[in-house]
Amino acid sequence: MIFLSHIIIFFSTLVDTFRWYTQDPRKTQEKLLRRLLKSEAPQIYKVWDGTYEHFKELVDLYPKNSVNREKVTQRVPTSGTTQGTKYIEYTQSLQKDMSRGINVWLFHLYIKQPRLFFKKMYWSVSPLTHDDFPDDKTYVNPIAQKVLEKTLVVPLGIQKIKDPKKLLYVTVRLLVQSRDLGLVSVWSPSFIGVLLRIIRENEESLLKGLREGSWGLQEYDCADDLKGYSKKLQKRPSQKKEDLTAWMDFVIHVSAWGDASANDGFMCISSLFKNAVYKPKGLTATEGVFSIPITRSSAVFSFGSHFVEFIDVETEEILLCDSLVEGQVYEVVPSLSNGYLRYELGDLIKVAGFYRGVPMFVLLGRKGVVSDLKGEKLSEHTCYEVVREFLVSEEDFIVVSNLENDGYVLLFSCDVNFTGQDVDMTLCSKSFHYGYCRELGQLKPLEIKVVSKKILEKNQKKVSSSTPQGVEKKRYLIV
Numbered sequence: 224m225i226f227l228s229h230i231i232i233f234f235s236t237l238v239d240t241f242r243w244y245t246q247d248p249r250k251t252q253e254k255l256l257r258r259l260l261k262s263e264a265p266q267i268y269k270v271w272d273g274t275y276e277h278f279k280e281l282v283d284l285y286p287k288n289s290v291n292r293e294k295v296t297q298r299v300p301t302s303g304t305t306q307g308t309k310y311i312e313y314t315q316s317l318q319k320d321m322s323r324g325i326n327v328w329l330f331h332l333y334i335k336q337p338r339l340f341f342k343k344m345y346w347s348v349s350p351l352t353h354d355d356f357p358d359d360k361t362y363v364n365p366i367a368q369k370v371l372e373k374t375l376v377v378p379l380g381i382q383k384i385k386d387p388k389k390l391l392y393v394t395v396r397l398l399v400q401s402r403d404l405g406l407v408s409v410w411s412p413s414f415i416g417v418l419l420r421i422i423r424e425n426e427e428s429l430l431k432g433l434r435e436g437s438w439g440l441q442e443y444d445c446a447d448d449l450k451g452y453s454k455k456l457q458k459r460p461s462q463k464k465e466d467l468t469a470w471m472d473f474v475i476h477v478s479a480w481g482d483a484s485a486n487d488g489f490m491c492i493s494s495l496f497k498n499a500v501y502k503p504k505g506l507t508a509t510e511g512v513f514s515i516p517i518t519r520s521s522a523v524f525s526f527g528s529h530f531v532e533f534i535d536v537e538t539e540e541i542l543l544c545d546s547l548v549e550g551q552v553y554e555v556v557p558s559l560s561n562g563y564l565r566y567e568l569g570d571l572i573k574v575a576g577f578y579r580g581v582p583m584f585v586l587l588g589r590k591g592v593v594s595d596l597k598g599e600k601l602s603e604h605t606c607y608e609v610v611r612e613f614l615v616s617e618e619d620f621i622v623v624s625n626l627e628n629d630g631y632v633l634l635f636s637c638d639v640n641f642t643g644q645d646v647d648m649t650l651c652s653k654s655f656h657y658g659y660c661r662e663l664g665q666l667k668p669l670e671i672k673v674v675s676k677k678i679l680e681k682n683q684k685k686v687s688s689s690t691p692q693g694v695e696k697k698r699y700l701i702v
Contacts, residue, residue, distance in 0.1 A: 225403075228370040229340040233333045235366035239326035239527065248526040248581050249545040255530040259558055293561065300655040301509035301600075308655040311509050316560035322364045324512035324525035329363070331517040332406070336476055336500065342405025343376045345398065347414065376401045378452060387662050391421045393449065396432055396439065400457045401470045407496070408478040411598030412488035413665045415479070415495065420664065422467050429467055433459040474499045478516070482506075482586035484595040487626070506586050510568060511557055514584045521575040521583035532556045536571065547574050547582045554590060569593075592700050594624045594631075597665040599657040601631075601650070603700035609649050610699075613641045621682050622669075623701045630667035636676040643671040 242251075296318070298310040333339055348362065363371060372379060377397045384390040395418055398404070409415060422429065425439075432439025436458035443449055459466070474496045481489035481503025493501050505514035505522025511529050514522035524531075524544055533542045533553035547553065552573050558564040569591065572584040588595070592603035606622045610633065614620075623632045633646060647669040651658035660666040682701060 225343060225374055226340055228373040229333070231370045232329065232363070232367040232374070233340070235364050236326040236330040236333075239323045239364075240330040243327045243527055244579070246527070248524070249543060251526050252530055252543055255527075256558070259530060259560065259564060295561075299509055308653065311563075312561045314561045317511070318361055320528045320560055321362055321512045324515050324528040325362055326364055327525070327527075328515040328517060329367075332476065336405075338475055339405045342403050342473070342475070343401065344374050344406040345376050345404060345408070346379070347377075347394075347409045376404050378455070381452065384448060389443065389446075389449075391417065391663070392425060392428075392440070392443070393438070393452065394418065395421045395425070396429060397452075397455060398470050399429055399467045400433060400459055402473055404470055404473050406476045406478070407474050407499075410480060411660075411665070412479040412481065412485060412492045413597040413660075414663070415492045416488075417663050417665055419468070419495075426464050426467060430462070430464070432456070433466070434462075471496050472498060477501045478504055480504050480507075480598065483588040485598070488597070506555065506570060506572060506584055508568065508570070510563070510566065511559060513555060513557065513568075513570075514572075514586075518578050518583065521585050523578045524582050524584060526581060529560070530558045532558070532565070533572075544582055545580075549574050549576055552587065592698060594700060596624055596626055596629065597660045599654070599660040599666060601654055601657050601700075603698065605650070605654050605657075607699045609646060609653055612649060613639070613646060619676075619679060619683065621679060621699055621701060623682065628667060629665070631669045633669060633671045634674050634679055634682065635671065636674060636679045638673065639671065643669045646671070 293314040293316060295312045295314060297313045299313055300308050300310055361368070377394050381390060381393055384393065398418065399422065407415075428439035430439070431437070436456050438444050438449065438453070438456070444453075475498060477492070477496050477499045479485070479489060479492070481501070482505075485503075489501070489503060502516045503522065505516050507513070512525050513529065513531065515525045516522045526544055531544065533544070533547060534540070534556060535542060536552045536554060541556075542553070550573070552571055555568050555570045555572055556565055557568055559566055569589045571587040571590055573587055575583045575585045577583060589600070589602075594601045601624075610620055610622070619636065621634050623634060625632055633643065647661070650669065651661050657666070661668070683698060
């Protein structure tokens with residue numbers, strides 16, 4: 224049954240893959256542009272204001288439909304550079320655009336690692352415990368959606384479990400019994416560390432569950448919301464703690480963010496799955512799929528998914544994909560089929576070379592000051608707005624990211640009448656991805672430290688910059 228399901232998924236990717244290899248990237252991009260301009264919102268294209276705030280004004284006018292009047296299937300939260308949490312409108316057209324890029328990736332995955340036809344998969348791309356996000360299967364084509372569930376070790380439906388502690392335990396209980404898991408696809412590499420921590424903290428319960436074919440915890444064995452998943456539980460005569468990580472030895476491919484700030488985390492997990500090939504996802508965001516990892520080196524531009532313009536950061540010239548130069552840095556400006564035209568994604572890429580004439584990208588990070596230790600996408604703007612809510616005066620402060628401690632420290636030079644927990648909770652409410660990382664335990668709570676003005680000024684000078692007019696611009700976030 225697993226093999227047949229994989230065969231169906233594989234054949235469902237052939238059309239998009241054939242087009243990818245036979246179509247001219249420039250002509251395909253022009254075709255996507257013409258399709259966009261036929262929509263009911265071409266006037267937006269004349270305006271160089273692709274900020275989320277610009278589109279939000281239009282969204283508020285049409286609450287049930289997207290900017291181009293297409294029905295909205297979901298409004299999906301993500302974190303912005305100039306706004307804490309923003310909501311991206313998902314439409315059927317946008318999801319089809321995404322699936323075209325994912326189809327090409329899946330095709331190459333099967334071709335290069337045919338053993339995946341006989342193995343199961345673990346997908347965790349959409350944030351857990353959040354109904355706002357679409358089911359992970361909506362990112363693949365409609366044919367693959369019908370059989371994807373049969374290939375998964377962990378059912379997609381567990382996303383409906385609202386208690387993060389229960390959800391993570393259920394996830395690892397199903398993982399530790401697996402001996403045929405081939406693909407692990409997660410959003411942030413630090414999420415692997417979260418799963419291993421849950422295993423360490425629940426060793427006795429997990430071993431008991433494996434021996435009995437149960438969840439291993441009485442309250443979960445009796446839980447109504449887990450009854451539908453209990454039939455997936457298997458018995459294994461496990462007595463040793465080492466058995467709880469045996470599932471990792473069967474994995475042959477690991478996919479996670481691996482560029483820019485995620486690189487350190489990606490390198491940390493590169494020795495955990497002994498027999499696996501590790502591939503960074505490329506530039507994949509809530510808004511769309513912009514590059515796909517189909518070569519041995521860098522991810523390749525997914526030219527069949529979305530119409531994309533590239534701004535040269537040095538000359539500010541606007542270019543299409545066939546005019547890019549190897550070694551140059553560009554800002555990615557996509558136009559999405561939900562009506563978000565010339566949308567300021569905020570990501571910077573460097574062209575690493577070309578594959579069959581198509582540019583390969585390395586993601587450098589986000590434009591502006593953004594910290595992304597564990598996938599939280601915390602912007603300087605959000606930090607400033609949140610901390611200012613607690614300040615009476617214009618007292619200086621700075622937020623410092625602490626990779627060793629997996630969290631952030633807020634530095635002041637005066638006594639304050641609020642706690643780190645107060646600021647942390649507000650950040651969680653204002654920044655979706657920060658709140659999600661805190662919810663899963665990927666980030667520790669924000670701390671507050673009172674330091675001398677000299678130390679505070681010294682830290683600010685490290686990151687402060689001057690405008691072209693020579694005016695010093697303060698920074699409030701050290702990445």
